[in-house]
Structures are given as structure tokens and as C-alpha cells.
Amino acid sequence: METEEIQLAPPRGTRGARTKRVRGIIFLKDVAALGLTAFGGPQAHLAMMLRLLVDKRRYLTAAELLELTALCQILPGPTSTQTITAIGYRLGGPNLAYLTVLIWMLPAVTLMTLAGLTISYLDKDQVAHLVQYIQPIAVGFVAYSAYKIAEKVIHTKTSVALMVAASMLAYRFQLPSVLPLLLLAGGAITTFRYRKMPVLEKKEPLRIEWANFALWLAVLVGAAVLGHYTRLLPVRLFENFYRNGSLVFGGGQVLAPLLFAEFVEFKHYLSTQEFLSGLGLVQAMPGPNFSFASYIGALAMRQEGSGISGQILGAVVAAAGIFMPGTLLIFFLIRFWDQLKQYRVVKASLEGINAVSAGLVCAATFLLYHPLPDTPINLALVAATFLVLLWDKLPSYVIVLAGLAAGILF
Incomplete structure (x- = not known):
């Protein structure tokens, strides 16, 4: 009986992967919400990201968000898009980042x-x-x-x-x-x-x-x-x-x-x-x-x-x-x-x-x-x-x- 229970229990790595996948799906839903409601340009976008992604979801800290924004301001391209893409990259790697930029734009x-x-x-x-x-x-x-x-x-x-x-x-x-x-x-x-x-x-x-x-x-x-x-x-x-x-x-x-x-x-x-x-x-x-x-x-x-x-x-x-x-x-x-x-x-x-x-x-x-x-x-x-x-x-x-x-x- 003990052996059966050990076989039926999902491996710890599988649980971690499932949790990460669920978190990624929730994150993409949040990105979709921002893409539909984030009016007002980069400054307003940053304020909304701070409220939803930092204060509510805690995907990252406020200091980390500001640092990522500073990084994106160095680069050519759209600052808000690069910032939210970088957050997706940190949470789930390149695949989540590509989905993030697609849903956002x-x-x-x-x-x-x-x-x-x-x-x-x-x-x-x-x-x-x-x-x-x-x-x-x-x-x-x-x-x-x-x-x-x-x-x-x-x-x-x-x-x-x-x-x-x-x-x-x-x-x-x-x-x-x-x-x-x-x-x-x-x-x-x-x-x-x-x-x-x-x-x-x-x-x-x-x-x-x-x-x-x-x-x-x-x-x-x-x-x-x-x-x-x-x-x-x-x-x-x-x-x-x-x-x-x-x-x-x-x-x-x-x-x-x-x-x-x-x-x-x-x-x-x-x-x-x-x-x-x-x-x-x-x-x-x-x-x-x-x-x-x-x-x-x-x-x-x-x-x-x-x-x-x-x-x-x-x-x-x-x-x-x-x-x-x-x-x-x-x-x-x-x-x-x-x-x-x-x-x-x-x-x-x-x-x-x-x-x-x-x-x-x-x-x-x-x-x-x-x-x-x-x-x-x-x-x-x-x-x-x-x-x-x-x-x-x-x-x-x-x-x-x-x-x-x-x-x-x-």
C-alpha cells in the first residue's frame, strides 16, 4: 500500500513545473488586462504595473520594477513593452516573454x-x-x-x-x-x-x-x-x-x-x-x-x-x-x-x-x-x-x- 502511494504521488519537480505554468497563465491574464486598460503612455503604464504586478501580484518588488524600467530606457525601442517583456522573461524565460509582448501589443x-x-x-x-x-x-x-x-x-x-x-x-x-x-x-x-x-x-x-x-x-x-x-x-x-x-x-x-x-x-x-x-x-x-x-x-x-x-x-x-x-x-x-x-x-x-x-x-x-x-x-x-x-x-x-x-x- 505504501508503495502504491509513493508511485501515485507526483514528483516534486512536476508540482513545481505545474505551479510555474499556472503562475505564467495568471501573469498573461494580467498582461491582457493591462493591454486593454493601460492608457496614458509609459508613465501611466508604469503606475499601473506597479499597482497590479507589484502591489497585488508580487511578481517582483518596486525596486526591481524601477531598475528594469531604467534598463529599458537605455535601449532603443518601446520602454513599457520592454519592461513588461523583461518581467515575463524573469518569471518564465523566453517563451513566456514572447507571449507577453504579443498579448500586450x-x-x-x-x-x-x-x-x-x-x-x-x-x-x-x-x-x-x-x-x-x-x-x-x-x-x-x-x-x-x-x-x-x-x-x-x-x-x-x-x-x-x-x-x-x-x-x-x-x-x-x-x-x-x-x-x-x-x-x-x-x-x-x-x-x-x-x-x-x-x-x-x-x-x-x-x-x-x-x-x-x-x-x-x-x-x-x-x-x-x-x-x-x-x-x-x-x-x-x-x-x-x-x-x-x-x-x-x-x-x-x-x-x-x-x-x-x-x-x-x-x-x-x-x-x-x-x-x-x-x-x-x-x-x-x-x-x-x-x-x-x-x-x-x-x-x-x-x-x-x-x-x-x-x-x-x-x-x-x-x-x-x-x-x-x-x-x-x-x-x-x-x-x-x-x-x-x-x-x-x-x-x-x-x-x-x-x-x-x-x-x-x-x-x-x-x-x-x-x-x-x-x-x-x-x-x-x-x-x-x-x-x-x-x-x-x-x-x-x-x-x-x-x-x-x-x-x-x-
Whole structure:
């Protein structure tokens, strides 16, 4: 009888695996809840993660969440997406992390794809009336982002100089290649200031596993080569968004000027009006602002004449391209983050990267406002949006919905 009981009892390892699997399922349900309700950008996302994932579920401590957020701010890509992906990685490894990023981005990507399809098949006059107030509101959001980024990262004369220089150069040279070069140059300039950083005692030697970095680089080069030789628009869209996702430091606010320069000014895949409409709408969506890429991808595929199925394909490859680099890079860096953060050069370079990011968003404010009719109403809406966001009592999606309602009524 004793022998039977021993045979029937599940092994301790099996129990542990089952518990881990159940915990992973609960975590994914929490991620889905956040993906459907996390409005307001990275700052609001962090507050909701703190409340649900730390205080309620205790997946990690508040200090660990803030440290992961700091790590993700170093990397190019969407900060909120990388943070929640890193939490999934720590809880269940790569498989849970991949499911995490998919569930997190799916609601916003779906909604922005539908927005792109809707605008594609509406009469231009209908679209113009519907989004007439959304466009200046979107500029107000960008102006507020520029202010908040500058407030957080501009603390030295060098930062001020880099921000001003970057904004002037980005305004003057509206080319896709210029903006990433400015970011890299800013980081290189402040790297030389590393001696002013406090010295930390190094406890462990740096050990790097290069597999995910090699995969990130292989996809970057492979997509560029494939797009050049095939000339297929879906492949080129994937490469365009993958490249932008690999070079965007500072989150969704910095993404806007990069995408505007490439897809509106340079390639003319969509009009300024359509771009601003989508930029305003994404502020009303839950989840990551990088879902804006799926909207652009859907509109870009119109020229192929492949109908709704082709536009959905464009939205999917755009979303995959914009989110994949950040995911691969967080997988690469999280393995040796504890050792890397001991190096002063890493911290010093961030000063320049952040200052240039602030300059790019400042330039974007003026670049996006110029195509709009210079009327008192538009100017008032930009200023009112900025002030309401500064007041910080009204959710951003309420402002956007109010603008849509006004477009319908008037």
C-alpha cells in the first residue's frame, strides 16, 4: 500500500513545473488586462504595473520594477513593452516573454489597424471633417512630450547645447538617415564625460552572451538586403520599421519625428493630415504608442492595390518590425545588466542620447504644426491641449475623444 502511494504521488519537480505554468497563465491574464486598460503612455503604464504586478501580484518588488524600467530606457525601442517583456522573461524565460509582448501589443495594434483601414476607405472630405480638431491636438501632445522629456533629462550646459543643435539640424535636414546619426553622435559626445560619473566597485567580470545580439543584427542586415533585391513593399516596410525600432531612444514621443521624416516627407506613403490623425488617435488607445506603426503600415500598402488583405499584411509587418528589435535587445541585455550598469561610460553616453531625443521632439512640434492651417482655432487647440496635459487631471484619451466628438458635431 505504501508503495502504491509513493508511485501515485507526483514528483516534486512536476508540482513545481505545474505551479510555474499556472503562475505564467495568471501573469498573461494580467498582461491582457493591462493591454486593454493601460492608457496614458509609459508613465501611466508604469503606475499601473506597479499597482497590479507589484502591489497585488508580487511578481517582483518596486525596486526591481524601477531598475528594469531604467534598463529599458537605455535601449532603443518601446520602454513599457520592454519592461513588461523583461518581467515575463524573469518569471518564465523566453517563451513566456514572447507571449507577453504579443498579448500586450495585440489590442493597440488591432485598433490602430482598424483606424488605418477606416481612414483608407472614407471620403477625403469626411476624413478632413472628422479629424479636423484631432490634428492640432496631436501637435499639443508632441509639444507636451518635448517639455516633459527636456524637464527630465536636461541638467547640464552640454545637454542644452546638444538639444538645441539636434532640434535645429532635425528641422533643417528632414531625412530619415539624419536623425539616428544625431542620436549616435550625442551619445558619443557625452561618453567622454564619463570621468565625472561616480566610481562604483566592480563585483563581477562582464560576461556577455551574444546570441540575441547576433540575431538582432542578422535580421537588420538580412531585411535590408532582401528589401533591396526583391523590392517587395511588405519586405521594405518591415525593414523600415525594424531599422527605426532599432534606433529610437526615448519611446513613442521620439518615434513620431522619425516616422514623419521617412514615411511622409521622404517616401510619401501617407499625407501629413493622415499622419497627424493617426498620431492623435494613438493617444486614445491603450497599450504601447508604437502601435502607431501598424496604422502607417496599413496606409502604406494602398499603393499596391491589394485591397484590405494587403493593408492588413502591411499593418502586421509594420508591427512586427517596430516591436521585434526592442524585444531581441532586452533579451540580450537583461542577462548581463547587473554587470553592465557598473560601467561609467554607459551612464555617460545616456546624457547625450537623451538630450538629442529631446531636441528631436522639439523639432517635431514645429514640423508637424507647419502643414496645418495657421488659424486661431488650431493654435488655441495646441495650447489648450498642452495646458490640460500639464494640469494632469484629465486622461489623454478623454482629450482625443472630445476632439473626435467636436469634429462630428461641427
